[in-house]
Amino acid sequence: MKAISYRRYGGPEVLECGELPMPKLGPDSVLVKVRAAAVNPVDWKCREGHLDPVLDAVFPVVPGWDLSGVVVRPGVSVPEFSEGEEVIGYVREDFLSRGTFAEYVAAPVRTLARKPRNLSFEEAAGLPLAGLTAYQVITQGLGGVTHGDTVLVHAAAGGVGSIAVQLARHFGARVIGTGSEPSHEYLRDLGAEPVAYGEGLAERVRALAPDGVSAVFDCVGGEALAQSAPLLAEGGRIASIADHAVTGLGGRYVFVRPNTADLYRLSELAEEEVVSVHVARVLPLERTAEAHRLSQEGHTRGKIVVTVADAS
Known part of the structure; x- marks a missing residue:
């Protein structure tokens, strides 16, 4: 072959x-x-x-x-x-x-x-990989998200981030998504409020969520992750798929695993046009x-x- x-x-x-x-x-x-x-x-x-x-x-x-x-x-x-x-x-x-x-x-x-x-x-x-990663972080790494939550997704226009935005919106959360300027219209179409990367990121997020965010889904690591912990509201959760340093911030590092039940659920959500x-x-x-x-x-x-x- x-x-x-x-x-x-x-x-x-x-x-x-x-x-x-x-x-x-x-x-x-x-x-x-x-x-x-x-x-x-x-x-x-x-x-x-x-x-x-x-x-x-x-x-x-x-x-x-x-x-x-x-x-x-x-x-x-x-x-x-x-x-x-x-x-x-x-x-x-x-x-x-x-x-x-x-x-x-x-x-x-x-x-x-x-x-x-x-x-x-x-x-x-x-x-499969991007969807399972997003689904397992949202439902397990962050302990679930729901109405009233504000979720910050780093690299929201990427393969994992874009599905994470759709899932968080489906579960009723408000989503703030980081991305480059050319991706902002795409993020709006997904249902996220876009913010630009780079210097001043924390201030831009605080302008949208003065009381902090409920959860952070990090797909980048490094400086983006370091700036995220102070943005959490009281009781907020943080998970990363990119940087083990998240555990030192009280969060969870998540590495996706094969799971037939999760994959079938993603297939259903795709057919329901929740996830594209x-x-x-x-x-x-x-x-x-x-x-x-x-x-x-x-x-x-x-x-x-x-x-x-x-x-x-």
Whole structure:
């Protein structure tokens, strides 16, 4: 099968497009014909070796954890899916090797859910990792948000941040979203009140929320996180997906995990048009290195998605 892989850590230039053996189908897995795979910042961090302290790399590594596709065959102990069903998946295992930038993936059943019927394969591929991250931070990391809450979302126009805005609004919260000036109209369309990054950020947020914010959802870390704690109202909560320093501020660091129930709920919310996925760029599998470079530049609004041509 055709796949993207890398045989050593490094920059985008280590990514190769070539033939790899078809994956073996274990009893608890589902063979999926991949239609699209989304790029996430964790992909290039894995490729550069930043996750080597916690995830063994079995080279050659096929990158990618997000997919949308069609079930070819379920494993012998998997009654949940049938041939021909359309699925999405956050296909993360505890090692790096069998990723989603390939024509076929043997995905553990615990990583899959039904694809939202109203989303294209490209849109659906952008939902699992970003959606699960946003959902798990909102519902668990921040202990839930509700009517009367004011939530500050950093990097609100990004893949995770944009879904976090939509979820927080769905749960009844007011949302203030940080982003660059060109993204402000997009943030307004999502239902957030935009504020610009950079010097004076705290003052701009206080102007909108003089009594402080109920919760902070940090997707940036560093200075943005440091400025966030003083903005919390009494009893406020803070969570970060980008900076472990949040624990020193009394908050929670959240690393997304595969969860079938959460993924099914996201699929339902997409079909209810509560959550949408903005696809910024679509590239063919052969241009995955370019997709990685675009992601690493960090200026993308929404998701970068790679499509996989129909395999014979």
